[in-house]
Amino acid sequence: MTIPMVFISGMNLSPRMWHSCSLPSDAIILTPEANSIEDNIEMFLQVLPEKFYLGGLSLGANLAMRIASETDRVAGLMLLATNAKGPTSKQLSNWRTTRQEVKDGTSPESVQEGLLHLLLSDVGQQDPNMVNQALKSAADLKPKVLENQLLTQATRVDQRSELRKIGAPTIVIAGGEDAMCPVSNHEEIASLIPNAQLVMAENSGHLIPIESPETVNHAITQLIQN
Numbered sequence: 065m066t067i068p069m070v071f072i073s074g075m076n077l078s079p080r081m082w083h084s085c086s087l088p089s090d091a092i093i094l095t096p097e098a099n100s101i102e103d104n105i106e107m108f109l110q111v112l113p114e115k116f117y118l119g120g121l122s123l124g125a126n127l128a129m130r131i132a133s134e135t136d137r138v139a140g141l142m143l144l145a146t147n148a149k150g151p152t153s154k155q156l157s158n159w160r161t162t163r164q165e166v167k168d169g170t171s172p173e174s175v176q177e178g179l180l181h182l183l184l185s186d187v188g189q190q191d192p193n194m195v196n197q198a199l200k201s202a203a204d205l206k207p208k209v210l211e212n213q214l215l216t217q218a219t220r221v222d223q224r225s226e227l228r229k230i231g232a233p234t235i236v237i238a239g240g241e242d243a244m245c246p247v248s249n250h251e252e253i254a255s256l257i258p259n260a261q262l263v264m265a266e267n268s269g270h271l272i273p274i275e276s277p278e279t280v281n282h283a284i285t286q287l288i289q290n
Contacts, residue, residue, distance in 0.1 A: 066090065067113075067115050067116060067117060067139050067288075068088070068090045068091065068092055068113060068116050068117070069087065069088045069090070069091045069092070069116070069117040069118075069119065069284065069288070070091070070092045070093075070094065070112060070116045070117065070118050070119070071087070071091060071092070071093045071094065071118075071119045071120065071124070072093075072094045072095075072096065072108070072118070072119070072120035072121075072123075072124030072125070072127050072128055073093065073094070073095050073096070073120075073121065073124050073201075074120075074121040074122035074123050074124050074125075074145070074271075075096070075122060075123040075210070075213045075214070075216075075217065076172050076175060076176055076179075076201075076202045076205060076210050076213065077095075077121070077122075077198075077201045077202065077205075077271075078095060078201045078202070078204035078205055079093040079095065079204075080197060080200055080201040080204055081121070081197070081198075081201045081271065081273055081274060082273050082280075083197065084197065084273060084274055084277040085273050085277040085280045085281055085284075086277070086281045086284075087284070088284070088288075092112070092116070094108055094124075095205070095209065096123060096124065096127060096212075096213055096216055097209050097212055097213075098212060098216065099211075099212040099215040099216055100215065100216055100219040101126070101127065101130060101216055101219045101220060101221075102219070104127055104216060105127060105130055105131055105134075108127070108131065109131070109135070109137075112137070114137060115137055115138075115139050116137065116138065116139060117138070117139050117140045117141075117142075117287055117288060118131060118132060118138045118140070118141050118142070118232075119141070119142035119143075119144070119280075119283075119284070119287075120142070120143065120144065120146070121144040121145050121146070121271075121272065121273065122144070122145050122146055122147075122244075122245065122270065123146075123213065123216065123217060125143040125144055125145065125146035126146055126147065126148070126220055126223070128141060128142075128143060129141075129143060129146070129148060129223050129226075129227065129230070129253075130223065130226075132230045132232055132234075133223065133226040133227065133229045133230050134229075136231065138230075138232045139232060140232050140233045140234070140235075140287040140288070140290055141230065141232045141233070141234040141235070141257075141287075142234070142235045142237065142280075142283050142284070142287055143234065143235070143236045143237065143250075143253060144237045144272045144273070144280070145237070145238070145239055145242055145244070145245050145270045145271070145272055146245055146249065146250070146253070147245050147249050148222070148223045148224050148227060148249070148252070148253050148256075149222050149223075149224065149249075150220055150221050150222040151217065151218060151220050155217070156218055159214045159217050159218055160214075160218075162175060162214055163211050163214040163215070166207050166210050166211050166214070167207075167211060171203070171207065172202040172203060172205045172206075172207060172209075172210045173199050173200075173202045173203040175202065175210065176198060176199050176201075176202035176203075177199060180195065180198060180199075181243070182243045182244045182269075182270060183198055183244070183269060183270045183271050184198060184269045184270070184271060184274070184275065185239070185241040185267060185268060185269035185275060186241070187267065188268075188269055188271070188274070188275045194271075194274050194275060197274050198271055198274060224252070224253075224256055227253060227256035227257050228256055228257070228258060230257045230258070230259075230260075231258070231259070232259070233259050233260075233287065233290045234254075234257045234259060234260035234261070235260070235261055235263055235283045235286065235287055236250045236253050236254040236257070236260055236261070236262050236263065237250070237263045237264075237265055237272055237279060237280070237283060238250035238251075238262065238263070238264055238265065239265050239268035239269050239270055239271075239272050239275070239276070240264055240265060240266040240267060240268060241267060241268060241269050242268070242269050242270045242272075243269060243270065244269075244270045245270060247264070250262055263279065263283060265279040
């Protein structure tokens with residue numbers, strides 16, 4: 065039986081964020097829509113097959129780490145542009161502010177536009193196609209989904225002590241110009257997961273599937289062939 069590949073999108077990003085990548089034809093793309101880490105994981109595990117490869121970006125990778133550390137259903141793991149630490153007080157404050165702005169009528173696309181300097185590299189910010197993909201991926205979402213994702217972010221915990229429980233082969237991908245999740249995050253994650261390797265997307269910012277799809281494609285092939 066073929067084991068499917070599952071991808072969890074990042075915050076304020078629809079499945080469109082993966083469109084530049086060559087995903088397997090049977091790939092399953094999930095969007096976090098519940099309002100806590102635990103509820104999102106419960107919803108995902110209810111609909112996913114007994115065994116699957118799992119990839120995620122940012123918040124999606126944070127969820128993927130939790131799933132892989134809590135179940136043996138993950139055949140292989142790919143973590144992109146993420147953080148295993150708990151939220152800082154500044155992050156919690158920023159998420160509360162953004163959530164209120166969305167409740168007051170700011171669109172997900174407008175929120176994304178204000179974060180482009182953190183999401184894309186300097187070169188990526190000058191590329192109309194990359195900017196459009198980042199903005200439209202946010203525009204696909206309903207405001208309530210973004211509100212719930214911001215609540216989910218606030219329920220994150222420090223996962224570093226749990227990473228040694230992950231038994232699946234793991235590829236950790238860091239953007240060399242990621243202004244949101246630095247390379248050091250990924251070095252630490254890769255050092256804690258027993259069977260992990262670190263891959264660099266040298267010229268990419270946070271949105272690696274948009275800026276460096278070839279890196280993602282290579283990682284998918286490598287993961288499935290392990």
